[in-house]
Amino acid sequence: MISHSKITVDASMISKVECNMCGNTVWDVGQKIAVRADFLSVNMLWSRNSNKEGQEDHWDLCEECYDKLVLQFKVPITTATPTDAEQFKD
Numbered sequence: 261m262i263s264h265s266k267i268t269v270d271a272s273m274i275s276k277v278e279c280n281m282c283g284n285t286v287w288d289v290g291q292k293i294a295v296r297a298d299f300l301s302v303n304m305l306w307s308r309n310s311n312k313e314g315q316e317d318h319w320d321l322c323e324e325c326y327d328k329l330v331l332q333f334k335v336p337i338t339t340a341t342p343t344d345a346e347q348f349k350d
């Protein structure tokens with residue numbers, strides 16, 4: 261597990277997002293009825309400490325696929341409850 265900084269993306273700039281694992285649309289503001297579900301978005305620029313130096317990968321997961329993925333982890337994820345999260349507000 262590593263520490264990382266947060267990247268904020270303005271949601272109004274996103275038009276459509278599909279889950280890379282199952283293909284379901286998780287975000288589409290172009291439809292008459294907009295799809296706006298939470299999803300995990302990963303951006304990775306590989307450094308010289310990898311075999312993919314300079315390669316930039318991007319993928320997104322819907323909540324259901326996220327749950328399936330994290331269940332496979334040997335080290336459980338760190339989770340904050342809403343009460344804990346409120347402590348991190350400005």
Ligand SMILES: [Zn+2]
Pocket residue numbers: 279280281282283284321322323324325326
């Ligand atoms: Zn999915």
